[in-house]
Amino acid sequence: MKKLYAVIGNPIAHSMSPLMHNDLFQHYGIDAYYHAFAITKEQLADAIKGFRAMNISGFNVTVPHKVAIIPLLDDIDLLARSIGAVNTVVNENGRLVGYNTDGSGYVQGLLTELSNLKNKKVLVIGAGGAARAIYFTLAYEGVTHIDLTNRTIAKAESLVKECPYEVQSNVLELKEAEEQLEHYDIIIQTTSIGMSPHTECKVLSLHNLKESAFVSDIVYNPLETLLLRQAREKGARTQNGIQMFVHQGALAFEKWTNVMPDSNRMTTKVLKQLGGTKC
Missing domain, CATH: 3.40.50.10860 (Leucine Dehydrogenase, chain A, domain 1)
Structure with a gap:
């Protein structure tokens, strides 16, 4: 049957x-x-x-x-x-x-491009359901430093407080995150910003992005969001949500x-x- x-x-x-x-x-x-x-x-x-x-x-x-x-x-x-x-x-x-399997699937996808995550400094943009799954799973997998930025600071602070796994995290205003972007090895965009049909919506400025950074966006429609395009143009490696x-x-x-x-x-x-x- x-x-x-x-x-x-x-x-x-x-x-x-x-x-x-x-x-x-x-x-x-x-x-x-x-x-x-x-x-x-x-x-x-x-x-x-x-x-x-x-x-x-x-x-x-x-x-x-x-x-x-x-x-x-x-x-x-x-x-x-x-x-x-x-x-x-x-x-x-x-x-x-x-x-x-959202968080674990994300981490497996990330590992198709990056061989080591544990010693990387990570910034997660967003504090919704996808951010929670990714943040908790990265912490579960042993990533030791994961900062969060979100329009609503209280939501990001709640994620940090509720995470049951040992991890060092700071919660930043979006402007703060933009100013400190050069310190991060991996930037993960977990919101729907940039998704079709609102493809020109901007998450944050990548002015301080370092060339060796890896920028990930969980959106896959369009296949290359504005954030990923701007990151690629600055020389960073990128990955969409596929x-x-x-x-x-x-x-x-x-x-x-x-x-x-x-x-x-x-x-x-x-x-x-x-x-x-x-x-």
């Missing part, structure tokens, strides 16, 4: 997860199908009851359900619990168990099937759909 996997969110029509996962099921000869379900906040509890009734094999969770899903599950992985958000659910013998998207999906696929998929195949599939080549 064909297994069912899914992604739930609202909106969800734009999701490329069905394209990516259905291609993998076919490639690896797995009798399964992955479908996108548009689920509102009001429908979430009933949707999970329906998934249980169907004995769904697993599903991804995206905005706005990553936090609200937690009390509806049977168990939560330790890292997902500390992050306070779930993006992947596995049916483990009838029990729905939540995981968070690798995070691909690797978080790969980790979810492995949890569901015990098969670690070919991330290069996944990247090619997504880039072809987006009509570009830049990562």
Whole structure:
């Protein structure tokens, strides 16, 4: 009997997860199908009851359900619990168990370009759900110095206070971060600023960016945001959000099937759909 996997969110029509996962099921000869379900906040509890009734094999969770899903599950992985958000659910013998592969997927994507993270000084821009997953996971992986900057300082301060892992962190005003940018080896942009159609929106000035820095933006539409373009023009190495998207999906696929998929195949599939080549 064909297994069912899914992604739930609202909106969800734009999701490329069905394209990516259905291609993998076919490639690896797995009798399964992955479908996108548009689920509102009001429908979430009933949707999970329906998934249980169907004995769904697993599903991804995206905005706005990553936090609200937690009390509806049977168990939560330790890292997902500390992050306070779930993006992947596995049916483990009838029990729905939540995981968070966003941060781990981001780190794996980063390691395709950088061999060492632990001795790097990192600046994270933003304090939302993606920033939280990335910040906590980097700290969990042993990165020792991670500063945060955000328009709302209190939100960034909350992340620092709530992080359960040992890490040295300062919270900076955006202007402060701009002035100190030369001190950072890795700059990570985690907000939606610069995403299509608002592609000319500016996060912060890169005037003090050092040439040896690595600049990462989790946005992948457009493939090269204004921030990445300006960083590239200053000689810095850059990476868009494709690798995070691909690797978080790969980790979810492995949890569901015990098969670690070919991330290069996944990247090619997504880039072809987006009509570009830049990562």
